[in-house]
Amino acid sequence: MAPGGSAFKEALEFHSTVADCDVANSKSENNITPTKGTVVLGGGKHGVYSNNGVHELLECPVCTNLMYPPIHQCPNGHTLCSNCKLRVHNCCPTCRYDLGNIRCLALEKVAESLELPCKFQSLGCLDIFPYYSKLKHEQHCRFRPYSCPYAGSECSVTGDIPALVSHLKDDHKVDMHDGCTFNHRYVKSNPHEVENATWMLTVFNCFGRQFCLHFEAFQLGMAPVYMAFLRFMGDDNEAKKFSYSLEVGGNGRKLVWQGIPRSIRDSHRKVRDSQDGLIIQRNLALYFSGGDRQELKLRVTGRVWKEE
Ligand SMILES: [Zn+2]
Numbered sequence: 001m002a003p004g005g006s007a008f009k010e011a012l013e014f015h016s017t018v019a020d021c022d023v024a025n026s027k028s029e030n031n032i033t034p035t036k037g038t039v040v041l042g043g044g045k046h047g048v049y050s051n052n053g054v055h056e057l058l059e060c061p062v063c064t065n066l067m068y069p070p071i072h073q074c075p076n077g078h079t080l081c082s083n084c085k086l087r088v089h090n091c092c093p094t095c096r097y098d099l100g101n102i103r104c105l106a107l108e109k110v111a112e113s114l115e116l117p118c119k120f121q122s123l124g125c126l127d128i129f130p131y132y133s134k135l136k137h138e139q140h141c142r143f144r145p146y147s148c149p150y151a152g153s154e155c156s157v158t159g160d161i162p163a164l165v166s167h168l169k170d171d172h173k174v175d176m177h178d179g180c181t182f183n184h185r186y187v188k189s190n191p192h193e194v195e196n197a198t199w200m201l202t203v204f205n206c207f208g209r210q211f212c213l214h215f216e217a218f219q220l221g222m223a224p225v226y227m228a229f230l231r232f233m234g235d236d237n238e239a240k241k242f243s244y245s246l247e248v249g250g251n252g253r254k255l256v257w258q259g260i261p262r263s264i265r266d267s268h269r270k271v272r273d274s275q276d277g278l279i280i281q282r283n284l285a286l287y288f289s290g291g292d293r294q295e296l297k298l299r300v301t302g303r304v305w306k307e308e
């Protein structure tokens, strides 16, 4: 899911002479009207990356991240980001001279005049940002990839929703269901072993979107509990358009929960720790299960609907 690298690079090199020229112009304008001296690297609103060598100058030669003030340089002019400066023990990684404490104000100023496309351009973000606000945007960009919602193992897969749905199905063998109502039985033969927490994930398609139904056992303070909750595979502003209810019971008793699905932008852990779901004490869960308390047999039913 990495943005395609090689085509990108070629475009950069091809236009580098134009870029140098643009920067020279913008510099002289800068003296009079700083706001006008903006170099747009995106080639217009739709952010076709049309140039430049300047962008490469702003890449730290050590860590290859883009540099932000303070940008440092050695007496020979080799530049370095402030993170790397801390790590190289005052020795320029390029020429091995003593680094000293020289700031590269000129490059910081050039950066200020740049506008760059969001790094999630290939995922659909068409926005262009002043150099120094680009990072902040990217942390919240709605096109940034989602993390895999599967709990129970630290899965590092990221991607857009369709990719994650396939990943859940193919790699985690998660059950997929269609429809806005559900009815699941959770059975566990040895419910007293809460330590190796059981958890289950079911994904269902409803209103053309996907929801993750989590069910798990964990220790809440001193008390062993079961918890069921729903997460929405999409952003928070969309998650809020839905509501859901969960019911569990037995022996003539019933617990009902009504809530709003949480976005998978919120980690599974975060939702669990905020207790934003149906929580069933183990004693009660075993009572619902009937029988001799040696087996957990819970039937959780639920429904999702759209709020108008
Ligand atoms: Zn660096």
Ligand SMILES: [Zn+2]
Pocket (backbone or CB within 6 Å): 074, 075, 076, 077, 078, 092, 093, 094, 095, 096, 097
């Ligand atoms: Zn140097």
Ligand SMILES: [Zn+2]
Pocket (backbone or CB within 6 Å): 118, 119, 120, 121, 125, 126, 127, 137, 138, 141, 142, 143
């Ligand atoms: Zn963006």
Ligand SMILES: [Zn+2]
Pocket (backbone or CB within 6 Å): 148, 149, 150, 155, 156, 157, 167, 171, 172
């Ligand atoms: Zn995964």
